[in-house]
Amino acid sequence: MKKNSTLILFFMLICMQQLAFAQPNAKNLYTYPFGVQAYTFRNHFPKDVVGTLDKIQKMGITEIETSGAKGVTDEEYKKLCEARGITIPSIGAGYDQLENLSMDIITKAKTFGAKYVMCAWIPHKGDNFTIEDAKKAVDVFNKAGKFLKENGLTFCYHPHGYEFRPYENGTLLDYIFKNTNPEYVSFEMDVLWVLHGGGDPVGLLKKYGSRWKLMHVKDLKKGVKGDFSGHTPAENDVVLGTGQADWKNIFKQSKKIGIKHFFIEDESEHELETVPLSIEYLKNLK
Structure with a gap:
């Protein structure tokens, strides 16, 4: 009887260990698929689309935000991603495409199976983003967002740091949030650019809640004090954490x-080394 009890206890311990290994992320904060912005591999895609997607797959990445790659059609690109278990939830679109309500956006999104369309830049002179620029963008975004929604897509604007210029009792970014229609216009947070513009990522997530639909997971080097330029040297992109x-x-x-x-998203010139380190950080974040 004592021997049987010992065996039962032994098997119970083995089962508990296996269960623990089977749920390594149960207490982890990051429990989502690993995604990447294609711009991270801008130095690789032009040389070898297939090889670059192979590298991305080997890193354990299963989502990519992209507008495709030169040298292959969108249909071919989608098939290459599918073969590697990579989906395309979001694509990029230029401001001019949005302004012109281009059907090319719809075609690309449908081809890739994307649900989101993001724009990461509002044209303006030099580093001087003005209220006039913001007002025009609000008009463009509201019209484009309605157009995209009518075609089954969600538009997201990606602030780039220059929108944090003070305006009235807040910032120009607050103006854009308040004057765009929540039914048509959502947002994608880029953590580095929020920090670079002097914003508070957590505070903005709380303030505007579900209007944030996507995120660029990107870290700004310690000690760097940003500005309203929307630009920073590539070496200021650092490994997450x-x-x-x-x-x-x-x-x-x-x-x-x-x-x-x-x-x-990693705009440094060491993405093959830094992206895996960032993924490892996310896997162990508790």
């Missing part, structure tokens, strides 16, 4: 408001 971002609270708040797609 080594920069200024409070990722623990960023992901806690992101979960509360329902963001489901996170794209690592």
